[in-house]
Amino acid sequence: MERDIKVIDVRGQDELKNPVIGGRCITLDVHAIDVDGRHIDIEVQINAEGSHVKRARYHSSMMDARMLEEGQEFKEIKDSYVIFIYDHDKFRKGLPFYHIQRRVDETGEAFGDGSHIIYVNGRYEGNDDIGRMMRDFHQCRPELIKSETLSKAVAYYKEKEGRGAMSEAVRQYAMEYAKEYAKEYGEEQRREGMKAGIKTGIETGIETGIQTGRRTEIFLSVQDGDYSVNRGAEKLGMSVDEFEKSMSEAGYRVPELV
Numbered sequence: 642m643e644r645d646i647k648v649i650d651v652r653g654q655d656e657l658k659n660p661v662i663g664g665r666c667i668t669l670d671v672h673a674i675d676v677d678g679r680h681i682d683i684e685v686q687i688n689a690e691g692s693h694v695k696r697a698r699y700h701s702s703m704m705d706a707r708m709l710e711e712g713q714e715f716k717e718i719k720d721s722y723v724i725f726i727y728d729h730d731k732f733r734k735g736l737p738f739y740h741i742q743r744r745v746d747e748t749g750e751a752f753g754d755g756s757h758i759i760y761v762n763g764r765y766e767g768n769d770d771i772g773r774m775m776r777d778f779h780q781c782r783p784e785l786i787k788s789e790t791l792s793k794a795v796a797y798y799k800e801k802e803g804r805g806a807m808s809e810a811v812r813q814y815a816m817e818y819a820k821e822y823a824k825e826y827g828e829e830q831r832r833e834g835m836k837a838g839i840k841t842g843i844e845t846g847i848e849t850g851i852q853t854g855r856r857t858e859i860f861l862s863v864q865d866g867d868y869s870v871n872r873g874a875e876k877l878g879m880s881v882d883e884f885e886k887s888m889s890e891a892g893y894r895v896p897e898l899v
C-alpha cells in the first residue's frame with residue numbers, strides 16, 4: 642500500500658451479504674480496517690478465476706456499499722483496498738505488484754475516488770520485503786520461514802493442537818457446503834416429486850459436503866508435504882494420475898514425486 646498503516650480491526654472469512662434478494666454474497670479472506678477508517682480486503686488466490694479482474698471490481702463495490710450510513714455525504718466515504726496475493730504473475734511483467742486506480746483517459750490524471758486494487762505477484766523472488774514474503778508463502782517447513790509471525794502460525798497448524806483447529810475449519814466448511822447444496826438439491830427434488838426410499842436433499846447435501854471437506858483436507862496435507870501424493874491417492878481411492886489431476890483442477894499445488 643506504500644504507506645504505514647495501523648490496523649484496529651481485522652476479521653478472517655468475513656461474509657458480506659448482498660442486500661438484493663438472490664444477489665451474490667462474498668466472503669473476504671481477510672477484512673481489515675485501519676486507524677483512518679480505510680477498509681482493506683486481502684485475498685489469497687491460487688487459480689486465475691479466483692483473481693479475475695471483475696471479481697476485484699465486485700469486492701470493491703461490496704465493501705464501498707457498507708461504508709456510509711443514512712444521511713452521510715458521499716465525500717465521507719473512506720478509501721478501500723482490494724489486494725489479491727496471486728500464486729502467479731497476473732500481468733506477466735515480472736513486477737512485484739501492480740497498483741490499479743481509475744484515471745481520466747483524456748488527461749491521464751488520477752480520478753482520485755479512493756478505490757484501490759493491488760495484485761501481488763506470488764512468483765516474485767526479489768531480494769526485498771515483498772520477495773522474502775512470497776518465498777515464505779511458498780515454504781512448507783516453518784523452520785525455513787523468515788517471518789517469525791508466519792513461521793509460528795505454520796508450526797501451530799502442523800502440530801497436533803493446530804491440526805485439530807484445521808480439521809474443525811474443514812468440517813465447518815463441509816457443513817456449510819452441505820447446507821447450500823441441500824437447499825438447491827432439495828428444491829429440485831421437490832419440484833420433480835421425490836419417491837419413497839430416495840434420500841432427502843439434506844442427507845445428500847451433507848454427504849456431498851463431508852466428502853468435499855475430506856478431499857480438501859487431504860489436498861492440503863499433500864500440498865504441505867504431510868502426505869505423499871501416493872498416500873493421498875490411496876486415501877481417496879484414486880490412481881496417482883487421477884489424484885494429481887483432481888488436485889490440480891481444484892487449484893492446489895501438486896508436489897513433484899521423488
